[in-house]
Structures are given as structure tokens and as C-alpha cells.
Amino acid sequence: MAGEQLQVLNALDVAKTQWYHFTAIVVAGMGFFTDAYDLFCISLVTKLLGRIYYTIDGAEKPGSLPPGASAAVNGVAFCGTLTGQLFFGWLGDKLGRKKVYGMTLVLMVLSSIGSGLSFGHTPSSVLTTLCFFRFWLGFGIGGDYPLSATIMSEYANKKTRGAFIAAVFAMQGIGILAGGVFAIIVSAAFQARFPAPAYEVDPIASLIPQADYTWRIILIVGAFPAALTYYWRTKMPETARYTALVAKNAKQAASDMSKVLQVEVEAEQEKVDRLAAKAESSYGLFSSMFFKRHGLHLLGTCSTWFLLDIAFYSQNLFQKDIFSAIGWIPNAKTMSAMQEVYMIARAQTLIALCSTVPGYWFTVAFIDRIGRFVIQLMGFFFMTVFMFALAIPYDHWTRKENRIGFVIMYSLTFFFANFGPNATTFIVPAEIFPARFRSTCHGISAASGKLGAIVGAFGFLYLSQNQDKSKTEHGYPAGIGMKNSLIALSVINVLGLFFTFLVPESKGKSLEEVSGEQEDIEEQNSTQNNGTLHV
Numbered sequence: 001m002a003g004e005q006l007q008v009l010n011a012l013d014v015a016k017t018q019w020y021h022f023t024a025i026v027v028a029g030m031g032f033f034t035d036a037y038d039l040f041c042i043s044l045v046t047k048l049l050g051r052i053y054y055t056i057d058g059a060e061k062p063g064s065l066p067p068g069a070s071a072a073v074n075g076v077a078f079c080g081t082l083t084g085q086l087f088f089g090w091l092g093d094k095l096g097r098k099k100v101y102g103m104t105l106v107l108m109v110l111s112s113i114g115s116g117l118s119f120g121h122t123p124s125s126v127l128t129t130l131c132f133f134r135f136w137l138g139f140g141i142g143g144d145y146p147l148s149a150t151i152m153s154e155y156a157n158k159k160t161r162g163a164f165i166a167a168v169f170a171m172q173g174i175g176i177l178a179g180g181v182f183a184i185i186v187s188a189a190f191q192a193r194f195p196a197p198a199y200e201v202d203p204i205a206s207l208i209p210q211a212d213y214t215w216r217i218i219l220i221v222g223a224f225p226a227a228l229t230y231y232w233r234t235k236m237p238e239t240a241r242y243t244a245l246v247a248k249n250a251k252q253a254a255s256d257m258s259k260v261l262q263v264e265v266e267a268e269q270e271k272v273d274r275l276a277a278k279a280e281s282s283y284g285l286f287s288s289m290f291f292k293r294h295g296l297h298l299l300g301t302c303s304t305w306f307l308l309d310i311a312f313y314s315q316n317l318f319q320k321d322i323f324s325a326i327g328w329i330p331n332a333k334t335m336s337a338m339q340e341v342y343m344i345a346r347a348q349t350l351i352a353l354c355s356t357v358p359g360y361w362f363t364v365a366f367i368d369r370i371g372r373f374v375i376q377l378m379g380f381f382f383m384t385v386f387m388f389a390l391a392i393p394y395d396h397w398t399r400k401e402n403r404i405g406f407v408i409m410y411s412l413t414f415f416f417a418n419f420g421p422n423a424t425t426f427i428v429p430a431e432i433f434p435a436r437f438r439s440t441c442h443g444i445s446a447a448s449g450k451l452g453a454i455v456g457a458f459g460f461l462y463l464s465q466n467q468d469k470s471k472t473e474h475g476y477p478a479g480i481g482m483k484n485s486l487i488a489l490s491v492i493n494v495l496g497l498f499f500t501f502l503v504p505e506s507k508g509k510s511l512e513e514v515s516g517e518q519e520d521i522e523e524q525n526s527t528q529n530n531g532t533l534h535v
Helices: 007-014 021-041 043-052 068-095 097-116 123-155 161-193 213-218 223-235 241-247 250-261 271-284 289-318 317-326 339-368 370-389 398-417 421-430 435-465 480-504 512-517 517-534
Strands: none
Touching: 007 250, 007 421, 007 435, 021 043, 021 068, 021 097, 021 123, 021 161, 021 213, 043 213, 043 339, 043 421, 068 097, 068 123, 068 289, 068 435, 068 480, 097 123, 097 213, 097 223, 123 161, 123 241, 123 421, 161 289, 161 339, 161 435, 213 339, 223 241, 223 398, 241 250, 241 398, 241 517, 271 512, 271 517, 289 370, 289 398, 289 435, 289 480, 317 421, 339 421, 370 480, 370 512, 398 421, 421 435, 480 517, 512 517
């Protein structure tokens, strides 16, 4: 293989960490910052939507979205994301990573603005408009997954590739944190400027007119980071692996990487043509040979991502319900609408700051030292342990004096999700499949994850609605539904642990080596040499 290794690919594999690596991380990572902000801020928005559109004069409880409407608002973006991952993943292998990279941001910008401007004369029409724009927002977000991961994996050197891809994905944690912080700022500003009494004092006055502006502002702001990143994405050159191995343009690949790496790279068109011909004659996507080589790998990446996202998105989207169930957030009847948003955002920000964000960056620090397999296995194991520890003695945690312990244990599940499978399920599919269908296979794996998120969004809502009507001694729901939800998520983490054994380790290997492309070339060279000897 040494004789067949393209100089441009070898230069990328052995390149020292340079400024272009950090530029690529920021440009690709800002997409994930926006993705996380847009996907997770909706849990704050749904509280306000319920207060604004479903508060009834004389009602015993503050307004809340009906279960079906709540599931639709939370889940429709995931449906769009799933579709976008499949479509843009496929398109990235057909047209190139760069050509479709900017499309996703345009969709995200327009859809974020449209979500905030959702119109209608009735609650149902407003939610219908919101769901329409949230679907297309998700569609754009979906494209960011396979394209960002593939571009970063194909730019990086083999020694620190895992850390670079993990750093792109770690921007998701910053986006979650930013969403909570911005919601705190907006709700605090409106409270200071337009104070309102608690709900139990005056149900109608507790909902200030400015509440309708709050959720719209939160959603529209998600357009800005995507818009700022668009220019820089259009300036990024196509990856050399796509240009050389798929587009078969050795001169362009050498020219692009010479500028990026600031070294002279030889254009080897004859070698590129030979390698491309060998790749095309070996096997295609979903052929019998593909399934023989990569079938279990694809099953492993799809199943682990599916299982992980059931647990991860259930926890993120319904944090407010979990915190309310244990009494960490005061009863909604004691707060105005703005106070409730402030309290939920503060709780989510604390979780993100203390566990979610550190978990991502622990992965960045250790993934190229201990490997993807160990981190994913460890993450699923500890998520299982802490989930069972919360679920089995659930009544214990609902007591007021034990709330801090619950929050700590709950935070640790987020830490090990992110210093674990939430990061590795994103990284590995961008490394283990051949270049000619790397983006497609990552999109399929990511879409399986979003299918899990949809299951989590709807399934967790159903289970958590099944609350025990009895109360604990401190007045909080005993939460049979919440307990069942936590047990179900624990079992899902156990399954994720076992399916991890289908995923190969890619630490320290070139993309061609780990994807089997190197083996294909060596086998064909051996066949040609043997044939020559018999002539």
C-alpha cells in the first residue's frame, strides 16, 4: 500500500496541528452550536406556549400544552432532522461535501426566523405554523451532522482526528448552555421591566403581554450564529479525500491541500485514476460485499446511536418535568410565566455548566488516548448505573432533603453521556466507512439516532404523563410515570452497552486503513501480481 498511498492523503495523515485545524473546528462547530441551541431551547418555549395559548380564566393549573401538541412541537424538528440526515448525507457523497455545506445553514437561518414569526389567529394555527418551520429547521440541522463530521474527519491527521471531530461536536454543549443563558437574560429583563404577580395571586395578570415576545425572540436568535458562519463555510476548500478518491481530480486536491497545509503536494493523476478504478470495481453501497465488510459496523453505529438518543433527548427535552417532579423547581402556581421560564432555564444551565459541557471536553482530551470503544462502553455503563440509582429508590429522591443528591446523580448521567456515547456515536461513523459513501453511512447512522430521539420524545411524554395521583409527604408527585421512565432509560443504556461491541476501534489509524480501502487495494495488487506470474 505504501506505493499506492497518495502523497496528498499521507500529508494530511501526518500533518502537525496547524491553524487550519482550529479554523475548521470553529466553522464546522458553529453549525452544531446552532443545532443544539435550536433543538433544546424548545423545552423552554413549550412552557410559555402553554401559558399563553392554553391558560383559561379560573383554571386550577397554569396553562400547559396538551400532550399531543407538546409531542408535536418537541418531535417535529427531529422528524425533519432525520430526513435531512439521510438526504444531505447522500447528497454529500454525490455532489461533494462543500457544495451542500452552505445549503444547510441557509435552511437553518430562514427556518429559525420563520419559527419566531409563527402566525395564526388561534392556538392551533400558531402551533401548526411553528411545527412547519421547525420541521424545515430540523431538515437543515440534519444535513449538518454527516457533512460536519465527514469534513472534519477528512481534514484531520490520524493522530488527533478523534479530538478534532469531538471538538466540533462539543460545540453542541456550548449551544445548550447558550440557550439557557439567553433565556435567563431575556426572562430576567422582561421581569424587571414588566413585573407580574404570581399565578395564584392573579392568573391573568401573571401572564404579561410581553411573554409572547419572549419565546419568539429566543427562537429567532438561533438564526444569527448560522448566518455568521455561512461565509466561512463557502470559503472552505473541498476535502482532498473527496476530490481525489471520489471526484478523481488530483490536481485540484493537491492545489487545495498545498494552500491549507502550506507545503508543496504533488498532483498524482495517474495514481488517482488507478485508485478510483479499483474502488469502483470492488463493491458498491449496500452490495453483498458491502454488507460482508461493513454490515455489522453499520448495524453497530445505527443501533448504539438509536439507543443513546432515546435516553439523551428524553432527559434533555423533559428536564423541566423531572425537576418539577422532585420539587427542585417550585410549583408553577406560585410563579408568573416569566419566573417559570427563568427558573427552568437556570436549572438547565446549571446542569449544562456542571456536567454536559465538561463531559464533551473530557472526550476531546481523552479520545485519542484511550480510544472510542472504551469511552463509549464506559459511558453506557455509568449511565446505566446512575439511572438505576435514580429509578429504583425514586420515592427517596422526591423528599425535599434529598433533592440535591438527585440533581448530582442526574448530572452525572449527562456527564457520562457526553464523555461517552453521545460523542463517540458521532465520531466513529465518520471514520470507519470508505470515502465514496462515508457521508451517506454517517447520515444513516445519525438518522437512526434521531429515530431514537423521536421515540424518546413521544415515549417519555407518554410514560411521564402516567403520574400517580398520590403525593409524597412534602407535597410532590410520587411520580410512578417518572420512575417507569427512568427504569426504561436504564434498560436502554444496557442494550447500548452490548451493541457497542459491534463497533470497531479507529484510534491512531488512517481513514483508508480503518475503512478497509487499504486492504482492498492490497488484495487487488496481490491478485494482479499473481496473475502476472502465471502469464
